[in-house]
Amino acid sequence: MQILYLALALFLLVNLGAGMWRVLRGPTAADRMLAGQLFGTTAVAVLLLLAQTTGNVALRDVALVFALLAAVTAVAFVRRAWTEERTNNES
Amino acid sequence: MEALTLLHWTFDILLGLGLLWLGWRVLTSPDLFNAIVLFVAFGLLMALAWVRLDAPDIALAEAAIGAGLTGALLLAAFAKLRTVEKNHDIAGQLEKGKLENRSFQWWPATFLLVVAAGLGHTVLSLPHYATGLSAEVSANLKSSGVSNPVTAVLLNFRGYDTLLEMVVLLLALLGVWSISGSALPREAAPGPILDTLSRLLTPVLILVAAYLLWVGAHAPGGAFQAGAVLGAAGVLLLLSGWRLSSHLAGLPLRIILVAGPVAFVAMAVFTMLTGGQFLEYPRAEAGTLILFLETAATLSIGTTLAALFLGERPKNKREYP
Amino acid sequence: MGALLSEISWGVVLILLPLAGGIACFLFPRAAKVLGLVSVFAVLLSVSGLGWNIKVNGIYRHAIGGWNAPLGIDLYADGLSLLMLAATALVGFGISVYSADYFEREDAARFWPIWLLLLAALNALFLSADVFNLYVTLELMGLAAVALAALAGGRDALGGAMRYLLASLLGSLAYLFGVALLYHGFGSMDIAMLAVRVEASPAVWAALGLMSVGLLLKTALFPLHFWLPPAHASAPAPVSALLSALVVKGSFYILLRLWLEIFGPLGGGVDTLFGLLGTGAILWGSLQALRQTRLKLLVAYSTVAQIGYFFISFPLAASAGVTAWSAAAYLVLSHALAKAAMFLATGNVLRFGGHDRIADLDRVVQRLPLTACAFALAGVSIMGLPPSGGFVGKWLLLQAALTQDRWDLVSVIILGGVLAAGYVFKVIGHAFTLADISHESREVPAKMEWAALLLAFGAILLGFLASPVLSLVGIGVPFGVSEVSP
Amino acid sequence: MSAAFLFALVGVGLFSLGLYALIVHAHLLRKILAINVMGSGVFLVLVALAKRTGESQPDAVPHALVITGIVVAVSATALALTLMLKLTAETGRAELPEDQGK
Known part of the structure; x- marks a missing residue:
């Protein structure tokens, strides 16, 4: 079972590379930010799997904080950087 | 294997x-x-x-x-x-x-x-x-008042570092306020989605902060993590256009900002007046005292981080600047 | 009375008092000036308390939290720490009196809390016996100094502060890397324990390199001084005085302490390098100072040059340890007093005439006699003329160099003095003459003139106090040998 | 070689990368990012090497130090960003002004 969880975690880690590609490609800031969010979600999954393999339940708390803070960064993006970009493009 | x-x-x-x-x-x-x-x-x-x-x-x-x-x-x-x-x-x-x-x-x-x-x-x-200091840490963990070794180091064995560190946060805020002047006008009201999100998420963040604060005594967590999550709640509120009302933005806000360092200083004076060393908690009450310090620290850290995010000193008409 | 004095743990008071004062200033901005002055004065008294403590009981050690090192953090003070604390309190008090009139309402509310927290950071630094705790105090000191340097606002001050912040953060990180290596190599962060445990190994050499570079950057030793002139020259006068007189000494003190306890005994040619850089600093800084057309920049470059002298002690300490280190300590102390006086005098000139162009100084001697006198007296100490603190320091340095036949260093020390005379007289000369443009004069409060003058007097007075001061520094044998000969 | 040394080496790499970027880039936001990456590198070295206890429980002291360090880093970053913004507003450039008097 442990092997399976760890292998899954590894698979998701590799997946992060795919997300990275989108962050780098863009083309718009929103694409990059969304890819960044995907990154966060995947990391949450990796954490939960690691919590399972190591038996360290505290990692679930880490995953929880991850998920919550990702939402806050997303809001920061929408309220700060993105609105700016929109007005930039319109002008 | x-x-x-x-x-x-x-x-x-x-x-x-x-x-x-x-x-x-x-x-x-x-x-x-x-x-x-x-x-x-x-x-x-x-x-x-x-x-x-x-x-x-x-x-x-x-x-x-x-x-x-x-x-x-x-x-x-x-x-x-x-x-x-x-x-x-x-x-x-x-x-x-x-x-x-x-x-x-x-x-x-x-x-x-x-x-x-x-x-x-x-x-x-x-x-x-x-082994570093791991042997010393585990040997003294029992008398530290908490069972999470990291919290024991942060709040007891090296509590003095933590006191100074909260002063670092305060100094950063003093610097930011001194450089950037007073606040921008209120932000545009958020749309319905953000409004709902912040209404839902803020209580959750505060709850998680409280949980992390409490759990820090025996499991990963503690004042800094709790403070950071609390700060995130503040950031979310600020992003949704919320601002501290101006009669709270003066002295009441400042009192919360310094609650952590003040609690530490008060504790230091208390421990020394009762015959101990600087920040030497009485062994029996160490756990309670640490929780008290951590609560004050969490409030200060959270508020300071949110204030750092806002960047400008909140407006307060009765006082300068 | 004596019992009470030695009962109280003055080291802890020295840290908590300015901390509480700073917080109080932050909470009650209208009362900031009064609260600040009272706190600084109380710190001055507490230093005497600690001095009494140390004189009676010897080395001061306080195990914070009742845990002893290595698990906990110890406070530690010997003669050297006491000297630094006393210099900080004395100079800090002078600058505070000056600042009370210098900063008006709003600026006062910004200045006082940051300055008191800086004072707490400096005291904590001089009392620390733990390398990580020193890192935290370094960061505290750096952030406070940057915030103060930015107070004036405007392009120059903000640019200077930004450069200062980046240099300061880089320095702290390099230092922290060194701490990581020392801890993981030798299992402790207590300086005394590390001193016992270290042995020549890659970890020690890398730590020496990283910590030295980090601290030299913060101390602004040539050629890592690039951030100092813009930051020190564009800050408000009392802040420039604080930065040049005290903050730079904080990181130098750590370097000196680490060298004396941990790295010095290992030897290894680094002291020669320090000596070379010190020589470079004296020559380069003095020449730059001579070239400046603005008074504040001249004084700032003079700091670059004077820092060089501190580092001349390192190569000389190998065989004339006590004399060389006493010289460094004396130079640090007298530079703190003299340079604070110089910057404050410059501030008076600036306020009086609205500019600090040296060529256009219009009969300052007649119109601001106390300020001109302060500048001249401070100049005497900077040049190293008798009878002044600077003279004693340089004389000790010369003695150490002569006993080892280091004629190269002898000539550098003398040449530096001549160059210093050059830039000091350049200013004094212009202060006597009638300038082409006569300037609008604005009144300078008497307290601001007297504060500068008294600090300059202090620098001169040090010339007469050589033996008591040196015997004080010898308490706890910070330099490794018990007897100190003036 | 163990995970401790692996991550410690990664920390050394990050420290050096950050230092390079700090020297090379002129834009202040990049310099601030560089300082943060350097800091992460140092923290990684501190914590990775704490794993060498030979037991399942690593040395807790460096962990506490790094938590202190993270808070110091965010404070410094906030101050640096504010300074950068103010400086840019003043000069129109998010770069350090040319050296004066040098």
Whole structure:
């Protein structure tokens, strides 16, 4: 079972590379930010799997904080950087 | 068992390479906004690395501060930078950020390769087994008042560092307020989605902060992590256009901002008046006293981080500035 | 009375008092000036308390939290720490009196809390015996100094502060890397324990390199001084005085302490390098000072040059340890007093005439006699003329160099003095003459003139106090040998 | 070689990368990012090497130090960003002004 969880975690880690590609490609800031969010979600999954393999339940708390803070960064993006970009493009 | 070890190694190596690669991309990405998003992702990978190094306490702090709040700070600064540049009618700055990266500079690169090689050699020359202070920590853990060793170090064995560290936060805020002056006008009201989100998420964040504060005594968590999550709640509120009402923005706000250091100073005076050393808690009440200190610290840290995010000193008409 | 004095743990008071004062200033901005002055004065008294403590009981050690090192953090003070604390309190008090009139309502509310927290950071730094705790105090000191340097606002001050912040953060990180290597190599962060445990190994050498570079950057030793002139020259006068007189000494003190306890005994040619850089600093800084057309920049470059003298002690300490280190301590102390006086005098000139162009100084001697006198007296100490603190320091340095036949260093020390005379007289000369442009004069409060003058007097007075001061520094044998010969 | 040394080496790499970027780039936001990456590198070295206890439980002291360090880093970053913004508003450039008097 442990092997399976760890292998899954590894698979998701590799997946992060795919997300990275989108962050780098863009083309718009929103694409990059969304890819960044995907990154966060995947990391949450990796954490939960690691919590399972190591038996360290505290990692679930880490995953929880991850998920919550990702939402806050997303809001920061929408309220700060993105609105700016929109007005930039319109002008 | 063999396969498991292999998997562990593959995971660690991939993670390590990922960190280096992301670090490199953060610093060389042609687009500044891109660099910031990559930095947030870098923070997430760092948090995974802390988990792999059996440091869940740091992973919590990193997830909340390193990836979360620093990311929000950078995004806000980026947005303001653009406004500033637009006002100055110089569009070139962000473009300039793109150009400079094309030039790879040989001298610094060679110099730093030498530095890296030297430091790498040094690290590898360290003994392969070293217990550090882990024996001392576990021997004294019982009398520290908490059972999470990291909290024991932060709040008891090296509580003095923690006191000074809260002063660092306060000083950063004093500097920010002193440099940036008073607050901007109220932000535009959020749309219905953000409004609902912040209504839902803020209580959850506060609840999680309280949980982390309480759990820190015996499991990963504690004042800093709780404070950071509380700060995130504040950031969310600020982003949804909420501002502290002006009669609270003066002395009441300042009292909360200094609650942590003041609690420590009060504790120091108390412990010394009762015949102990500086910050030597009576053994029997150590757990309670630590929780008290941590609560004050959490409030201060959370408020200070949110205030740092806002950047400007909240307006208060009755007082200057 | 004596019993009470030695009962109280003055080291802890020295940290908590300015901390509480700073917080109080932050909470009650209208009362900031009064609260600040009272706190600084109380710190001055507490230093005497600690001095009494140390004189009676010897070395001061306080195990914070009742845990002893290596698990906990110890406070530690010997004669050297006491000297630094006393210099900080004395100079800090003078600058505070000056600042009380210098900063008006709003600026006062910004200045006082940051300055008191800086004072707490400096005291904590001089009392620390733990390398990581020193890192935290370094960061505290750096952030406070940057915030103060930015107070004036405007392009120059903000640019200077930004450069200062980046240099400061880089320095702290390099230092922290060194701490990591020391801890993981030798399992402790307590300086005394590390001193016992270290042995020549890659970890020690790398730590020496990283910590030295980090601290030299913060101390602004040539050629890592690039951030100092813009930051020190564009800050408000009392802040420039604080930065040049005290903050730079904080990181130098750490370097000196680490060298004396941990790295020095290992030897290894680094002291020669420090000596070379010190020579470079004296020559380069003095020549730059001579070239400046603005008074504040001249004084700032003079700091770059004077820092060089501190580092001349390192190569001389190998065989004339006590004399060389006493010289360094004396130079640090007298530079703190003299340079604070100089910057404050410059501030008076600036306020009086609205500019600090040296060529256009219009009969300052007649119109601001106290300020001109302060500048001249401080100049005497900077040049190293008798009878002044600077003279004693340089004389000790010369003695150490002569006993080892280091004629190269002898000539550098003398040449530096001549160059210093050059830039000091350049200013004094212009202060006597009638300038082409006569300037609008604005009144300078008497307290601001007297504060500068008294600090300058202090620098001169040090010339007469050589033996008591040196015997004080010898308490706890910080330099490794018990007897100190003036 | 163990995970401790692996991550410690990654930390050395990040420290050096950050230092390179700090020297080479002129844009202040990049310099601030570089300082943060350097900091992460140092923290990684501190914590990775704490794993060498030979037991399942690593040395807790460096963990506490790094938590302190992370808070110091975010404070410094906030101050640096504010300074950068103010400086840019003043000069129109998010770069350090040319040296004066040098």
